[in-house]
Amino acid sequence: MTPLLQVENIAKMYGARIGCTDVSFDLYPGEVMGIVGESGSGKSTLLNCLAGHLTPDSGAVRFDTRAEGLRDTVTMSEPERRMLGRTDWAFVHQHARDGLRMNVSAGGNVGERLMAVNARHYGEIRGKAIDWLGRVEISEDRIDDRPTAFSGGMQQRLQIARNLVTGPRLVFMDEPTGGLDVSVQARLLDLLRGLVREMGLSAIIVTHDLAVVRLLADRLMVMKDGHVIEAGLTDQVLDDPQHAYTQLLVSSVLQV
Amino acid sequence: MIQIENVSKSFTLHNQGAAVIPVMAGASLSVTAGECVALVGASGSGKSTLMRMIYGNYLTASGRIMVGDTDVVTAAPREIIELRRRTLGYVSQFLRVVPRVSTLDVVAEPLLVTGTDREIATEKAKTLLDRLNIPERLWQLSPTTFSGGEQQRVNIARGFAYPYPALLLDEPTASLDPTNRATVLAMIVEAKARGAAIIGIFHDHAARDEICDRQFDVTAFTPGLAA
Numbered sequence: 001m002t003p004l005l006q007v008e009n010i011a012k013m014y015g016a017r018i019g020c021t022d023v024s025f026d027l028y029p030g031e032v033m034g035i036v037g038e039s040g041s042g043k044s045t046l047l048n049c050l051a052g053h054l055t056p057d058s059g060a061v062r063f064d065t066r067a068e069g070l071r072d073t074v075t076m077s078e079p080e081r082r083m084l085g086r087t088d089w090a091f092v093h094q095h096a097r098d099g100l101r102m103n104v105s106a107g108g109n110v111g112e113r114l115m116a117v118n119a120r121h122y123g124e125i126r127g128k129a130i131d132w133l134g135r136v137e138i139s140e141d142r143i144d145d146r147p148t149a150f151s152g153g154m155q156q157r158l159q160i161a162r163n164l165v166t167g168p169r170l171v172f173m174d175e176p177t178g179g180l181d182v183s184v185q186a187r188l189l190d191l192l193r194g195l196v197r198e199m200g201l202s203a204i205i206v207t208h209d210l211a212v213v214r215l216l217a218d219r220l221m222v223m224k225d226g227h228v229i230e231a232g233l234t235d236q237v238l239d240d241p242q243h244a245y246t247q248l249l250v251s252s253v254l255q256v
Numbered sequence: 257m258i259q260i261e262n263v264s265k266s267f268t269l270h271n272q273g274a275a276v277i278p279v280m281a282g283a284s285l286s287v288t289a290g291e292c293v294a295l296v297g298a299s300g301s302g303k304s305t306l307m308r309m310i311y312g313n314y315l316t317a318s319g320r321i322m323v324g325d326t327d328v329v330t331a332a333p334r335e336i337i338e339l340r341r342r343t344l345g346y347v348s349q350f351l352r353v354v355p356r357v358s359t360l361d362v363v364a365e366p367l368l369v370t371g372t373d374r375e376i377a378t379e380k381a382k383t384l385l386d387r388l389n390i391p392e393r394l395w396q397l398s399p400t401t402f403s404g405g406e407q408q409r410v411n412i413a414r415g416f417a418y419p420y421p422a423l424l425l426d427e428p429t430a431s432l433d434p435t436n437r438a439t440v441l442a443m444i445v446e447a448k449a450r451g452a453a454i455i456g457i458f459h460d461h462a463a464r465d466e467i468c469d470r471q472f473d474v475t476a477f478t479p480g481l482a483a
Contacts, residue, residue, distance in 0.1 A: 031334060186354070186356050187356060189354055190354050190355065214352075215354050218333065233337070235313050239314065240315055242268070242315065244270030
């Protein structure tokens with residue numbers, strides 16, 4: 001089987017400081033990978049390098065494109081990369097307002113991504129938007145409201161609907177449940193897990209919440225000071241951590 | 257079906273003075289299809305550790321653990337995921353689920369991820385829950401609020417939903433009343449009859465003697481404990 005994403009020796013420096021370095025992994029279709037680490041460990045830098053938001057200093061990020069198979073997204077042209085960003089990729093930001101247009105209606109937010117891939121029929125676009133709002137549990141009568149009128153949890157769900165409406169194959173998520181209260185978090189996790197299973201999509205989730213990765217991710221990478229210090233099956237890394245830092249991380253979780 | 261050869265394991269606690277605790281050395285065990293083997297030994301002798309090593313939940317330092325055609329010791333994460341999906345089931349002592357997911361879906365999930373039609377999977381889940389005496393009015397609720405015994409039975413229903421050729425059972429009859437205990441034992445006997453290779457930990461000695469073909473004393477492979 002061809003990996004969906006093949007990452008080889010990604011490195012990104014901020015001047016003399018290390019953003020992330022020596023990161024390599026393969027992600028297969030249907031797999032969900034978690035990246036954990038304390039703040040400043042390089043996990044967001046890595047995610048942005050993978051998603052094409054930052055240009056890595058060295059290394060390759062090969063994506064299995066529908067038309068041409070594995071292509072290095074670092075060296076492909078900007079329009080090609082942007083096309084991927086609108087179709088096969090999706091990016092869920094930690095703060096929903098970074099991923100939404102706040103002065104456009106909820107329906108418009110979902111429809112915009114469809115129009116970017118050449119959907120033109122108003123009725124169809126609106127129908128699809130209603131369908132997706134329903135899937136993320138936003139009632140149909142809120143379709144013409146702007147996201148500014150939504151709660152934080154609703155905004156986050158709207159952002160997910162906007163991202164998934166074009167049927168991406170790979171979703172990047174940066175702290176998707178950060179800043180939400182626990183009941184909303186649980187609802188979002190349930191939603192994400194269902195979508196991953198039904199749509200067979202792959203995802204890379206950056207978070208510092210170990211409970212979130214245990215429930216969502218098949219595999220886990222632990223980062224510290226820009227390096228991947230441990231990687232493996234999620235429950236194995238959490239239950240039998242090998243590295244001193246991972247052991248500290250796992251033993252520091254407060255029990256509820 | 258399950259072949260364990262000369263495995264060893266130690267824990268290194270980096271944050272507690274880098275203490276190295278050897279927990280297992282030179283253990284070998286082979287379980288064929290249709291056989292049920294009980295792991296025995298005092299608490300702390302490594303029964304659960306060995307079981308978790310077979311499941312790939314703990315890393316194994318050396319040796320080989322073959323489950324079907326997969327060597328768990330060297331397999332890549334995705335190979336272990338695939339192994340757990342279709343070959344190796346595990347009924348742990350504790351239920352761990354996503355909040356808000358209904359009991360019916362929790363039990364049907366192992367079938368859904370292997371591509372079973374939703375209707376058939378739900379039907380099977382209903383049959384199992386019914387057999388294990390989980391009242392129908394609880395099926396649409398999340399099991400997180402259930403009593404200990406109910407959670408244990410949901411866990412068993414989930415573990416037996418898919419017909420895994422190899423099964424690991426960690427105290428499947430603990431905290432069950434006599435009726436449900438008998439049901440679970442019958443389910444284990446049925447699994448054996450369809451050819452499942454089973455490794456179990458039973459503190460319930462009567463149950464152990466009733467369903468297990470032989471015992472495997474882990475103490476013999478515990479460094480510092482062996483006589």
